[in-house]
Each structure stands twice: as structure tokens, then as C-alpha cells.
Amino acid sequence: MFDRLRYKFMQFMQGRYGVDQLNRFLSLACLVLIVVQLFLPVRILWWLALACLALMYFRMFSRNIAKRYRENQQWMEFTSKLRTFFTDFRYNITHLKENHERNKDFHIYKCPRCSQKIRIPKGKGHIMVRCPRCGFEFHKKS
Numbered sequence: 001m002f003d004r005l006r007y008k009f010m011q012f013m014q015g016r017y018g019v020d021q022l023n024r025f026l027s028l029a030c031l032v033l034i035v036v037q038l039f040l041p042v043r044i045l046w047w048l049a050l051a052c053l054a055l056m057y058f059r060m061f062s063r064n065i066a067k068r069y070r071e072n073q074q075w076m077e078f079t080s081k082l083r084t085f086f087t088d089f090r091y092n093i094t095h096l097k098e099n100h101e102r103n104k105d106f107h108i109y110k111c112p113r114c115s116q117k118i119r120i121p122k123g124k125g126h127i128m129v130r131c132p133r134c135g136f137e138f139h140k141k142s
């Protein structure tokens with residue numbers, strides 16, 4: 001029975017646009033507006049949620065695929081800076097954690113002459129460090 005329903009739905013959706021990033025945003029916006037409207041009974045929020053829902057279903061069942069694709073591309077362009085910010089932020093946090101784990105057994109010193117960063121193992125006592133870039137030697141405690 002469910003296979004037949006699924007098949008009928010697949011037939012119905014054939015040639016229609018379906019779900020994309022803009023539709024996902026609209027569904028999330030609709031959900032948020034409905035939840036906020038439950039706590040703040042402002043009538044306009046209900047109408048905005050209904051408009052988001054209607055637009056989402058209109059786009060999903062549309063047969064004008066080229067136009068819906070263009071709309072999604074414009075949405076992706078509009079949100080690209082925001083998505084890039086969060087992607088970079090997540091990468092930087094992960095990178096900082098990895099660097100901390102990797103460098104917990106090392107000291108990082110800068111060469112006094114050329115400011116090259118040099119990684120020295122911890123627990124070796126007082127040592128002479130030679131800069132790999134300029135060859136300057138200096139004394140440090142590891």
C-alpha cells in the first residue's frame with residue numbers, strides 16, 4: 001500500500017522543481033515564525049508564516065524549473081558571504097583545536113632577528129636555537 005502511494009507521489013513530482021536551499025530556509029522561517037507567534041500573539045507573524053508556507057509549496061510544485069533555479073541561485077549569491085563567514089569560523093575553531101593538540105609538546109619561539117616562528121620540543125632544558133631562515137643562534141629554555 002505504501003509503495004503504491006510512494007509511486008503515485010513520485011509520478012506527481014515528476015517534472016516539478018522540488019526542494020532546494022531557498023525552500024529549506026522558507027520552511028525554517030515558517031517554523032520560527034509559528035513558534036514566536038505562540039509566545040507573542042501578534043497576528044502579522046501568523047500571516048507571514050502562512051505566506052512563507054505558501055511560497056515554499058508554490059516553489060516546490062512549480063513546473064517552471066529554470067525560473068525556480070534562478071531564484072535559488074540569487075538566494076545563494078545573497079547568502080554567500082554569511083555562509084562563508086560561518087564556514088571559515090568553523091574551520092578556524094577546528095584548526096585552533098588541532099594546533100593546540102599538536103603543539104602541546106612544543107614551545108613556539110620567534111627568531112629575534114627575522115621573526116621566523118620556530119617549534120622547540122618541551123623538556124630539553126636550556127638550549128641554543130638556530131633559526132632555519134637566517135641562521136641566527138639564540139639561547140632559550142625549552
